[in-house]
Amino acid sequence: MREFHLYMAQRLSALVMAPFVLVHLGLIIYAIQGGLSAAEILGRTQGSVFWFLFYGMFVVAVSIHAALGLRTILGEWAGLRGRALDATAAVIGLGLFAMGAHAVYAVTAGGPA
Amino acid sequence: MRAVPRAHPLWLAYILHRLSGLGLALFLPAHFWVLSQAMTNPARLDAFLELTGMPLVKLAETGLVFLLAVHFFGGLRLMALEWLPWSAPQKSLAAAATAGAFLVSTLFLMRAI
Amino acid sequence: MTEETTIKVRVQRGTADDTPRFDRFEVPAHDSQTVLDVVSWIQQHADPGLTYRFACRVGMCGSCAMMVNGVPRWTCRTHVRKVLGDAAEIEIRPLRNLPVIKDLAADLDPFFDKWVAAEGRHHPTRTRHDPIAPVDPGSAERAQASAGIECINCAVCYAACDTVTGNPDYLGPAALQRAWTLFNDAKEADRDAILDAVTGPGGCTSCHSMGSCTAYCPNDLDPMSAIAGLKRAAARRYFRKAG
Numbered sequence: 375m376r377e378f379h380l381y382m383a384q385r386l387s388a389l390v391m392a393p394f395v396l397v398h399l400g401l402i403i404y405a406i407q408g409g410l411s412a413a414e415i416l417g418r419t420q421g422s423v424f425w426f427l428f429y430g431m432f433v434v435a436v437s438i439h440a441a442l443g444l445r446t447i448l449g450e451w452a453g454l455r456g457r458a459l460d461a462t463a464a465v466i467g468l469g470l471f472a473m474g475a476h477a478v479y480a481v482t483a484g485g486p487a
Numbered sequence: 488m489r490a491v492p493r494a495h496p497l498w499l500a501y502i503l504h505r506l507s508g509l510g511l512a513l514f515l516p517a518h519f520w521v522l523s524q525a526m527t528n529p530a531r532l533d534a535f536l537e538l539t540g541m542p543l544v545k546l547a548e549t550g551l552v553f554l555l556a557v558h559f560f561g562g563l564r565l566m567a568l569e570w571l572p573w574s575a576p577q578k579s580l581a582a583a584a585t586a587g588a589f590l591v592s593t594l595f596l597m598r599a600i
Numbered sequence: 601m602t603e604e605t606t607i608k609v610r611v612q613r614g615t616a617d618d619t620p621r622f623d624r625f626e627v628p629a630h631d632s633q634t635v636l637d638v639v640s641w642i643q644q645h646a647d648p649g650l651t652y653r654f655a656c657r658v659g660m661c662g663s664c665a666m667m668v669n670g671v672p673r674w675t676c677r678t679h680v681r682k683v684l685g686d687a688a689e690i691e692i693r694p695l696r697n698l699p700v701i702k703d704l705a706a707d708l709d710p711f712f713d714k715w716v717a718a719e720g721r722h723h724p725t726r727t728r729h730d731p732i733a734p735v736d737p738g739s740a741e742r743a744q745a746s747a748g749i750e751c752i753n754c755a756v757c758y759a760a761c762d763t764v765t766g767n768p769d770y771l772g773p774a775a776l777q778r779a780w781t782l783f784n785d786a787k788e789a790d791r792d793a794i795l796d797a798v799t800g801p802g803g804c805t806s807c808h809s810m811g812s813c814t815a816y817c818p819n820d821l822d823p824m825s826a827i828a829g830l831k832r833a834a835a836r837r838y839f840r841k842a843g
Contacts, residue, residue, distance in 0.1 A: 381805035381831075382838060385569075388562050395559045399592065402552060410536040412529055440512040447509060450766025473519035480526035492670025493760060497811030497824075505808070568809055569831045 380442055387439040394432040419481045426482040433474030441467030504561040507554040514551060556592055560585045605629040607680060608689035609638055611650065615702045620693075623647070635668050635675040635683065639692060639704065652704035659818065662754030666704050667693040672759035674818045696759040711755045714771045719797035720778035723790035735786050745784035748777045748826050750819050757813035757823050769802030773813035773823035776804050780826035783833060795834050804830040 405414070419425045445463035448454045454462060524532040538544050564585050606626040614620045625646050627638050636654055643650040654664035659677040666675050668683050669691050683690060698706040726733060736742060757773035758764055764772050779798050782788050798804045804827050813823040 377801045377803065378799040378805055378834060378838070381799075382835065385566065385835075388566065392559070392563065395555065399552065399555060399559075406539075406548070410539045412525060412533045412536055415536075416525060436515065440508075440515060443508045444512055447505065450763065470515055470519070473516055473523070476526075477519040477522035480523040483526070493762075493812055493816070495812070495815045497809065497815065498762075501808050501810035565809060569828045570835060572829075572832065 380445075383438055384442040387435040387442075390435045391432065391439060394428065394435070397428070398432070416481060420483070422482060426478065429478045429482070430475075433471065433478055437467050437471040437474060440470055500561060500564070503557060504565070507558040507561070510554045511551075511558060514554075553593075556589060560589050607633075607638060607684065609642065610689055610691045611639075611642065611704070612691075612693040613650075613703050614700070616700050616707075620700070622691075624689075629680070633680045635666070635673070635678045635680060635690065635692065636664050638680060638690065639666075639675060650704070651702040660752065662752035665695055665754045665756050665759070667691075667696055667759065672696065672756040672816055674754060674756070677818060695755055697761070697764045698755065698759065706755075706759075708755055711758050711772065711774070712753070715753070715775045715778060717797065718771045718775035718779045718803075719794045720775055720782060722782060722785070723788060723793065725787050725789040733787050739786070741784040741786065744826075744829065745781050748781040748821055748823070751777060751821055752819065754818065756816055756818055760812035760816040762810060762812065763806055763808055767802060767806055770806045771798065771802055771804075773807075773827065776807070776830060777813075777821065777823040777826040779804075780829050783830070791833075792837075795830070795837055798830050799834050804834065807831075 419429075441463045444466055445459060448462060449459050521532065521535050524535065539548065564582060605628075607629050609625045609627055610622045611625065612620045613623050625642050627641050627646075630637070636657065639650070639652050640654075643652065652664075652666070654676060655661040657664075657676045659674055662674070664675045665672055667673075668675065668678060669687060671683075672695060673683075675692075680690065692704060694700050694704045695706040698708060698710060701707045737746075751774060753774060755774065757777075761770075761773055764770050776798055779794050783791055783794050788794070807824070807827045809824055809828065811824045814821070814825070817823065
């Protein structure tokens with residue numbers, strides 16, 4: 375049953391991310407016009423509860439999704455099996471979450487000074 | 488003999504989905520790290536963002552947007568194939584719609600840049 | 601015609617203990633010649649030691665499947681003309697993803713073991729003393745079950761699948777299609793047992809829908825969609841239990 379739960383987590387995290395990805399793609403296309411600057415990005419995101427929740431949930435979902443995807447690839451293409459495979463996937467997932475959470479905090483914490 | 492003797496459309500969709508996912512997963516740590524500089528080293532973030540104006544970097548960014556779009560649409564295709572009890576003609580229709588959506592988004596991106 | 605045209609053939613040789621090597625043969629070309637004809641000619645005229653497997657020669661038994669220029673095929677139903685095309689020679693190897701017994705004969709034990717592991721056996725609803733259960737041939741479930749019953753266990757799909765290559769636990773397209781066929785059978789009594797068997801490690805969730813099984817099935821069956829059916833049934837059961 376455990377393998378099936380990982381499958382469901384992979385599909386459900388993908389479904390959760392679908393609207394996030396659409397908005398993210400739109401934002402990339404919008405923001406890139408006229409070049410990128412830290413002031414522009416932080417002006418949009420700092421102190422915004424909306425962007426904190428948006429990117430916070432995005433990071434949680436992508437950490438799960440990417441870790442499970444890499445688990446599959448490492449199993450099939452690198453021959454990792456059993457506990458070594460699960461441990462590697464867990465480290466990847468936690469690492470991505472930690473780095474992502476730091477990034478989200480960095481761009482959304484604090485109000486516009 | 489061809490290099491990949493068993494290449495066929497659905498197999499190519501599979502390998503594209505896997506490689507785009509792998510590429511995105513490898514890019515994520517760098518993405519998160521650069522954004523977290525907003526807190527630890529704002530000057531460095533701006534220096535990085537200035538790089539995004541360079542033609543070569545822009546090309547790489549377009550590649551990343553392509554990876555995200557192709558993984559997104561490929562994923563929706565997979566979810567539809569797996570979870571919606573569709574008949575074969577409807578699946579081809581969905582594939583066509585997906586290809587159309589992808590074309591539109593690429594066009595939009597090219598206009599934006 | 602005075603000059604005899606020949607076909608260049610590369611054949612994989614060796615047993616499970618050797619590193620595979622290739623022997624080259626020149627085989628006289630004929631009209632309507634199948635790849636199995638070519639292999640048989642080699643065994644009868646060039647090298648009696650060549651080991652291969654066949655029985656019916658008409659695409660019914662499923663025992664002559666081999667890799668022909670990298671693609672799994674029934675050699676008895678594959679014309680040389682079809683595979684030669686622009687290629688200079690034909691390469692014939694034993695079925696992929698299976699241990700080699702010798703030369704072109706692959707060991708199908710793992711294939712059939714997985715058939716059993718996928719709970720591909722009937723759990724009856726009645727005993728022999730009960731009247732025969734009526735089956736509605738027009739029902740949607742029967743259509744799903746009927747779609748897969750022409751499988752003759754030739755293992756072409758198993759050899760075509762890259763997921764089998766990467767994941768030794770993966771049950772493979774044929775076994776999972778068999779499970780889906782039984783799942784939709786009106787006379788099947790234990791659908792939960794089937795879903796339990798196909799949702800473990802190496803079950804239907806390992807499939808990436810690359811569709812090589814469906815693309816290369818010589819009987820035009822669609823194991824990929826059958827596996828998608830299992831995923832759907834398993835997801836539905838999951839949501840029903842959760843909700």
